[in-house]
Amino acid sequence: MSKTPGVEIRAGCIRIVFRYQGKQRHERLCLDNEGLAPTPANIKYATRLAAEIKDKIRLGTFKYVDYFPGSSQAKIEATPASVPWLYDVMDHWLRVCDLKASTREQYTTRMNSFWKSHLRNVPIDQVRYSDIMGALAAGSWKSAKSRNNELSMIRGPFELAIRDKHLTVNPCDEIKPKKVQRKSPDPFTLDEANLILALLKTHRPEPIYNFVQFMFFTGLRTAEGIALQWKNVDLRRNEILIEAGMTSDGEEDTTKTAQARTVILSARAHEALLRQKFHTYLQGEYVFHDPKTGNPWSYQTITDARSFWAITLKSLGIRYRRPYNMRHTYATIGLMSGAKPAFLAKQLGHSLRMFFDVYAKWISSVDDQLEMAKVNAAIKRREAPQKLR
Structure with a gap:
C-alpha cells in the first residue's frame, strides 16, 4: 500500500x-x-x-x-440534468394521470412490484425496446390479457416523457399486445332466471328479490344497478336514467362508457321498483340496499362466495355464473324474442358495433331460424301435389 x-x-x-x-x-x-x-x-x-x-x-x-x-x-x-430518471417519471405519471382512486392504488402496486423490479432505474432516455421485452419475458403471466395490461400501463410514463420533451420515441411502440380470445357471454336461460327468483322470493328478504328481478330484466351492469338513485327513477314515464356506477372500493363514478343513458323499463323491472319503493324510497337516495346492513350494496358483498347469490345457485343446482351475467340474460332474451339489436344496444349502453361483436352468436341464431322459415315457406308453396294411385 x-x-x-x-x-x-x-x-x-x-x-x-x-x-x-x-x-x-x-x-x-x-x-x-x-x-x-x-x-x-x-x-x-x-x-x-x-x-x-x-x-x-x-x-x-x-x-x-x-x-x-x-x-x-x-x-x-x-446525462443532461433535464433528463429525468425512470422511477421518478413512473411516480410522477401515477400522481398526475387522471385515474380513479382505486385504479391509481392498483397501478402503484403493480408499478412497484413488477416494473421497478424488472427495469433498472436509469435516465429515461436510456430505456430501450429490449429492456421492455426482457421485463415482459421475465413475467409469470396467468393470461395474455394480464401481460397486455402491464404493457398498456408502462406505456403511460414514456408517453408523459414524450409530451414533456424528454423523449422522442416510446420504447413500447413496437411491442405488440398478445392476442386475447374474447370470452363469450354466458347467460342464464329464462327458466333458470325464474327458478332463481322463485327461491329468493320464498327464502330471502324482499329487497334481495327485488334487486335480482330488476337486474335480470333491465340488463344493467352490476355497478350501475347498485348506484341507481331514486332521483333518476321515473315510474310514471316508465324509465330510469343511468349516469353512474359504483367502483369496487365503494366510490361512485361515471358509467363504464362515461355516457349517461335512459333505459325503458320492462314490466317485470317496473314491478320490482314498485315493491322496492316501500323499503328505500323515503330515504331518498339509493334504490337498493343490503337488508343485512341497511347500506347500499357493494360489489364484493354480492359476489362473495358466501353471498345469497352463490348459495342460491348452489341450492338450485344451477352452474355458477357471476351476477354480471344477468345483463347477458336480458340481452339474449331480448334477441330471441325478436327485439331489434339497435334497441337492445341502446338499453345496455353499447355501441351497435360492440353489441354485434358481443352477441353475434345469438343474433345469428335468431336470424338463421327466421331465414330458414322463409325458405321452408317458399318450398312448401311450390311443392307439387302428389298424384293418388
Whole structure:
C-alpha cells in the first residue's frame, strides 16, 4: 500500500483516492481499458494527477469524464440534468394521470412490484425496446390479457416523457399486445332466471328479490344497478336514467362508457321498483340496499362466495355464473324474442358495433331460424301435389 496522498497501490493497478460531492471515491487508472501497472514512473504520474484533481475539485472545475471516462459516475454526470430518471417519471405519471382512486392504488402496486423490479432505474432516455421485452419475458403471466395490461400501463410514463420533451420515441411502440380470445357471454336461460327468483322470493328478504328481478330484466351492469338513485327513477314515464356506477372500493363514478343513458323499463323491472319503493324510497337516495346492513350494496358483498347469490345457485343446482351475467340474460332474451339489436344496444349502453361483436352468436341464431322459415315457406308453396294411385 502506497503512503503517497491520494494514491492507492493495488495488485496490478493504481487507484486515485479523493473526496468528491461528499463521498470518498476510488477510481482505477487505465490505459486502453487495462489497469495501469504500479511502476515507479506510473506512481509518480498518479501522484501528480491526484494533486491536480484535488485542486480542480477545490476550484469547482473538475469534470469526471475528463479523468475517468469509463466510470459509472462519469456516465451519470454526462446525462443532461433535464433528463429525468425512470422511477421518478413512473411516480410522477401515477400522481398526475387522471385515474380513479382505486385504479391509481392498483397501478402503484403493480408499478412497484413488477416494473421497478424488472427495469433498472436509469435516465429515461436510456430505456430501450429490449429492456421492455426482457421485463415482459421475465413475467409469470396467468393470461395474455394480464401481460397486455402491464404493457398498456408502462406505456403511460414514456408517453408523459414524450409530451414533456424528454423523449422522442416510446420504447413500447413496437411491442405488440398478445392476442386475447374474447370470452363469450354466458347467460342464464329464462327458466333458470325464474327458478332463481322463485327461491329468493320464498327464502330471502324482499329487497334481495327485488334487486335480482330488476337486474335480470333491465340488463344493467352490476355497478350501475347498485348506484341507481331514486332521483333518476321515473315510474310514471316508465324509465330510469343511468349516469353512474359504483367502483369496487365503494366510490361512485361515471358509467363504464362515461355516457349517461335512459333505459325503458320492462314490466317485470317496473314491478320490482314498485315493491322496492316501500323499503328505500323515503330515504331518498339509493334504490337498493343490503337488508343485512341497511347500506347500499357493494360489489364484493354480492359476489362473495358466501353471498345469497352463490348459495342460491348452489341450492338450485344451477352452474355458477357471476351476477354480471344477468345483463347477458336480458340481452339474449331480448334477441330471441325478436327485439331489434339497435334497441337492445341502446338499453345496455353499447355501441351497435360492440353489441354485434358481443352477441353475434345469438343474433345469428335468431336470424338463421327466421331465414330458414322463409325458405321452408317458399318450398312448401311450390311443392307439387302428389298424384293418388
